[in-house]
Amino acid sequence: MSDWEMDESSAFDGWERRSLSQRAMPARPTPYLDGLNPDQRAAVETIDGPVLVLAGAGTGKTRALTARIAHLLNTGRAQPNEILAVTFTNKAAREMKDRIGQLVGGRIEGMPWLGTFHSICVKLLRRHAELVDLKANFTILDTDDQIRLLKQLIRAEDIDDKRWPARMLAGLIDRWKNRAWTPDKVPASEAGAYNNRGTEFYEQYQERLRILNAVDFGDLLLHVVRIFQENPDVLEKYQRWFRYILVDEYQDTNIAQYLWLRLLAGGHKNICCVGDDDQSIYGWRGAEVGNILRFEKDFPGATVVRLEQNYRSTPHILAAASGVIAANEDRLGKTLWTDAAEGEKVRLIGHWDGEEEARWIGGEIEAYQRGTRGLAPYPLDDMAILVRASFQMRAFEDRFLTIGMPYRVIGGPRFYERMEIRDAMAYFRVVVSPDDGLAFERIVNVPKRGIGDKAQAAINQVARLNGVSLLEASRILLAEDGLRGKAAGELRALIDSFDRWSALLQQGELNHVELAEVILDESGYTEFWKNDKSTEAPGRLENLKELVKALDEFENLQGFLEHVSLVMENEQEEGTPKVSIMTLHGAKGLEFPVVFLPGWEDGLFPSQRSMDENGLKGLEEERRLAYVGITRAERHCTISFAANRRVYNQWQSSLPSRFIDELPPQHVEVLTPPGLYGGGFGAAAPAAEAIPGIMRGSDLEERATRADVYNSPGWKRMQTRAQQPRGMAQPREARNMVIDAEAVSAFEIGERVFHQKFGYGAVVGIEGDKLTVDFEKAGTKKVVASYLSAEDSIPF
DNA sequence: GAAAGCCGGTTCGGG
DNA sequence: ACCGGCTTTC
Numbered sequence: 001m002s003d004w005e006m007d008e009s010s011a012f013d014g015w016e017r018r019s020l021s022q023r024a025m026p027a028r029p030t031p032y033l034d035g036l037n038p039d040q041r042a043a044v045e046t047i048d049g050p051v052l053v054l055a056g057a058g059t060g061k062t063r064a065l066t067a068r069i070a071h072l073l074n075t076g077r078a079q080p081n082e083i084l085a086v087t088f089t090n091k092a093a094r095e096m097k098d099r100i101g102q103l104v105g106g107r108i109e110g111m112p113w114l115g116t117f118h119s120i121c122v123k124l125l126r127r128h129a130e131l132v133d134l135k136a137n138f139t140i141l142d143t144d145d146q147i148r149l150l151k152q153l154i155r156a157e158d159i160d161d162k163r164w165p166a167r168m169l170a171g172l173i174d175r176w177k178n179r180a181w182t183p184d185k186v187p188a189s190e191a192g193a194y195n196n197r198g199t200e201f202y203e204q205y206q207e208r209l210r211i212l213n214a215v216d217f218g219d220l221l222l223h224v225v226r227i228f229q230e231n232p233d234v235l236e237k238y239q240r241w242f243r244y245i246l247v248d249e250y251q252d253t254n255i256a257q258y259l260w261l262r263l264l265a266g267g268h269k270n271i272c273c274v275g276d277d278d279q280s281i282y283g284w285r286g287a288e289v290g291n292i293l294r295f296e297k298d299f300p301g302a303t304v305v306r307l308e309q310n311y312r313s314t315p316h317i318l319a320a321a322s323g324v325i326a327a328n329e330d331r332l333g334k335t336l337w338t339d340a341a342e343g344e345k346v347r348l349i350g351h352w353d354g355e356e357e358a359r360w361i362g363g364e365i366e367a368y369q370r371g372t373r374g375l376a377p378y379p380l381d382d383m384a385i386l387v388r389a390s391f392q393m394r395a396f397e398d399r400f401l402t403i404g405m406p407y408r409v410i411g412g413p414r415f416y417e418r419m420e421i422r423d424a425m426a427y428f429r430v431v432v433s434p435d436d437g438l439a440f441e442r443i444v445n446v447p448k449r450g451i452g453d454k455a456q457a458a459i460n461q462v463a464r465l466n467g468v469s470l471l472e473a474s475r476i477l478l479a480e481d482g483l484r485g486k487a488a489g490e491l492r493a494l495i496d497s498f499d500r501w502s503a504l505l506q507q508g509e510l511n512h513v514e515l516a517e518v519i520l521d522e523s524g525y526t527e528f529w530k531n532d533k534s535t536e537a538p539g540r541l542e543n544l545k546e547l548v549k550a551l552d553e554f555e556n557l558q559g560f561l562e563h564v565s566l567v568m569e570n571e572q573e574e575g576t577p578k579v580s581i582m583t584l585h586g587a588k589g590l591e592f593p594v595v596f597l598p599g600w601e602d603g604l605f606p607s608q609r610s611m612d613e614n615g616l617k618g619l620e621e622e623r624r625l626a627y628v629g630i631t632r633a634e635r636h637c638t639i640s641f642a643a644n645r646r647v648y649n650q651w652q653s654s655l656p657s658r659f660i661d662e663l664p665p666q667h668v669e670v671l672t673p674p675g676l677y678g679g680g681f682g683a684a685a686p687a688a689e690a691i692p693g694i695m696r697g698s699d700l701e702e703r704a705t706r707a708d709v710y711n712s713p714g715w716k717r718m719q720t721r722a723q724q725p726r727g728m729a730q731p732r733e734a735r736n737m738v739i740d741a742e743a744v745s746a747f748e749i750g751e752r753v754f755h756q757k758f759g760y761g762a763v764v765g766i767e768g769d770k771l772t773v774d775f776e777k778a779g780t781k782k783v784v785a786s787y788l789s790a791e792d793s794i795p796f
Numbered sequence: 797g798a799a800a801g802c803c804g805g806t807t808c809g810g811g
Numbered sequence: 812a813c814c815g816g817c818t819t820t821c
Contacts, residue, residue: 089810118811217811284808389807411809452797566811585808607807648806649812
């Protein structure tokens with residue numbers, strides 16, 4: 001047995017004994033099967049060969065997956081360390097570990113290969129690093145490092161990184177890696193990317209990474225795929241070692257992950273993929289719905305199990321979700337059903353503007369909290385607001401602060417991505433691995449110590465000439481007297497500090513937590529924030545304390561750094577009950593008794609950008625997002641839209657989302673907005689003249705305008721449909737005609753128009769909803785009519 | 797080298 | 812509106 005097998009298995013003697021004894025007893029208790037429905041049992045007990053479990057929202061997917069693992073262990077089919085179970089997020093991995101622990105009674109440390117794609121790849125890559133020209137102690141770069149590195153390369157080539165931003169290149173390389181294209185495999189069709197130099201930079205970047213002994217997230221997968229492809233003996237070992245493979249959220253896999261899985265499952269083909277094509281919402285980051293749609297072709301003879309009994313939502317909510325998703329073309333198709341009591345219909349309401357929407361939802365939340373319409377009271381923790389884009393959150397935060405409603409925002413900037421945390425970590429990184437040039441660069445002049453661009457350029461040059469790390473180059477530079485004045489003294493002091501801290505680390509007299517405190521203290525970093533008078537400084541100091549506290553849970557600094565490079569999350573404090581506000585993406589996998597889905601307006605949701613960039617595919621992904629949103633609700637789901645919304649401080653009016661048309665009317669209750677006439681909308685209402693495309697002028701007209709919201713095409717459709725419960729949603733074409741007619745009729749040839757980005761111009765051509773406009777500054781462009789406003793309606 | 801002003805971007809966001 | 816990053820200015 002080679003070392004890589006030994007080191008994982010030796011720790012699990014207890015498991016071994018248990019499985020062996022179980023192997024001898026055919027009729028063992030199988031408590032993990034209790035209460036599973038027949039489909040779930042099939043998902044658990046179909047052990048050999050490829051299995052695709054199509055698990056609709058709320059159908060007990062995790063339950064089936066964990067029971068399947070318990071079953072594999074219980075029947076002695078595999079040892080815990082012979083099961084490869086992959087998830088996308090650390091959260092999902094943790095949850096699965098916990099649940100398996102409950103099923104098989106405690107300690108589940110025995111599953112070393114249950115984890116995210118990336119964490120498993122790190123393990124594999126550390127063992128075989130030399131096969132791709134790396135050392136086993138390679139560092140993992142995050143997006144920030146990646147961009148700084150690319151920026152260096154770009155500047156070295158004298159390219160204007162304003163016009164050709166590093167982010168763009170990073171995104172490009174990322175997409176290529178998601179498709180498993182190494183620099184030599186990037187197809188010719190991509191040659192034009194990044195001003196024709198994309199592949200060239202990709203190549204350079206990979207070379208730099210190799211020299212730095214570093215990898216980015218994409219490499220973690222890609223290197224392992226390459227190792228498997230180029231070393232059949234290694235691949236074969238793992239194919240035999242992982243007797244069973246399980247994959248969660250298969251619809252989210254990208255091509256690199258797909259190849260990785262296909263290679264590993266290539267021998268026995270004992271691969272079980274769980275997923276839901278209707279919940280594929282990560283296309284923009286490389287996920288390929290095609291992987292799940294193609295499963296039966298990729299793995300001939302696959303068993304397909306459908307989990308369709310939903311244990312989460314009421315029939316009305318399910319029906320509403322099903323109605324929306326039915327409009328998608330590319331589906332494997334599932335019909336969710338439930339035994340649950342009928343419950344309330346999905347509620348739908350339109351508002352005048354985003355603020356009013358937030359006000360109304362705040363009121364509703366208070367009502368649910370008290371108990372309303374004869375319902376039992378719901379605690380705030382049971383309620384969530386799910387938005388399409390994060391800027392929508394602000395309206396709710398503003399409102400909730402005003403009325404003193406406790407809330408939590410889920411998502412947002414993550415702890416380990418904050419500037420102060422990354423700075424502190426850079427210090428740790430240099431102490432632990434003095435060769436880490438990116439870390440050194442980050443903090444060499446933070447806090448400001450007079451080592452500016454010139455000094456840094458000198459260090460870089462010495463490093464390049466001598467082929468040494470930046471820290472080493474600094475020593476040489478000082479020894480050769482290549483630096484004068486303040487910079488020299490400060491650099492000297494900094495290097496001495498690093499030497500001192502490294503020595504402390506070696507001696508091990510201080511534990512790593514104390515060492516971290518010493519570093520932050522002696523480097524002047526803590527002091528730096530104490531002297532900062534800005535409002536966020538106290539928070540940053542607080543975060544630094546948090547960081548030191550987090551260190552406590554690790555054995556040493558190295559372990560901690562390894563952990564954070566892969567696990568970057570926000571621990572959310574418990575405590576007082578709060579309403580949750582999050583994006584639809586962030587809500588995937590969660591459920592709440594009461595859910596609000598605001599902002600269902602065409603352009604916002606479905607997002608215009610998604611449709612522009614990806615056409616029908618984009619629209620279908622948005623629709624899946626709608627499906628995910630509705631299916632988060634257990635008992636109450638309220639969808640709303642606003643006729644006007646302030647976006648980047650511009651008023652914008654919009655039509656109700658086309659998804660609203662797709663809601664089956666018999667499962668929807670249309671609510672009448674409060675204060676349609678009369679109600680106190682004087683002070684808070686936006687001035688009507690500030691709204692393009694709507695009316696300007698007198699109070700009388702303002703009143704008419706407000707009424708117009710509810711006479712808008714979308715609203716009228718809702719009203720009509722509400723009166724004829726059996727009616728079908730209007731065909732899409734009819735609706736599009738309305739929009740097109742409006743869009744086209746709004747402009748004529750020769751008209752002066754305004755575009756957010758291109759400025760003023762004159763219409764010179766009209767084709768459908770696309771206009772050709774001669775812009776004064778930006779030249780002639782084709783633009784979609786909805787981006788333009790007539791000059792005389794430009795708000796001030 | 798540090799502060800002040802300017803410009804551009806601005807969905808979704810795991811590892 | 813606002814932030815971050817960059818350029819200009821002192």
